Amino acid sequence: MLDWTEIALRLGVATLVGGLIGLNRDLRGKPIGLKTLGLVSLATAMLLVLVHSDEAKIVSDAGSRVMQGILTGIGFLGAGVIVHAGRHFRVRGLTSAACTWLAACIGIVCGLGQWRVVIIAVVITFAILTVGGRTERWLHKKLGGKDETEQEPHPGSSSDNRPT
Template structure:
């Protein structure tokens, strides 16, 4: 691999860091366990594995295998997040697990030069994570709970 290819991967890692940190920003602000460092690390890792594989191999099936293993690996990370937080018949950590998993997809998109898709994905994830702090969403959710009951609104 020549220096130009390495510089391209480094620039992808910087973009990946910024997008992952942006996604984790809301979680960090509100004192969640998974924050900027977790989301940025997942995004950077997915980008690094994807970009290196895409540059080193000529066989697209090798890249798709690496991406499939990223999906599986981060899925196991998410399962650990859910399991660690679950107890007494309740599940906690589902949103964190799901958004960490989706953040790996943002990293894969950066690794494959899909920057617009990565940016829109990161903005969508940030929006989803910030929803429960938005007054309009809180009012809407309370209205739905009052109308349908909490059990129906959480499923």
């Protein structure tokens, strides 16, 4: 059985690294950022903490197939939350889609009765949602990312040569 510290460490590091990858993408003007990838990384780590702990036997083969079906279906639901707004082809709703997927993961973990994992994940989630945007904007200013007021070129135009 994993203790509180080990669960917090695993989920915290996953969230931090996912957030750093998101910050990198945001600084390069890509439509995904610190909050979104932090939440996705948290959700996936939460499920793997669950299935790779001493309590892994609580997830049967049938339960594993149910989890796969839920997460696939929720992925489609989350895709419907993502909206291309206006004529500048700006992507919106990625964090909401990530929250949808994370909520499904939390529901799975609740259904399995893994309360320590749920509590730590919820605390991290609300920390990201509460201060993540401000942290992202502050880091954006400090690290000199792409100005959010710059216009995105139309996809496929000759000026669409941004680094990946």
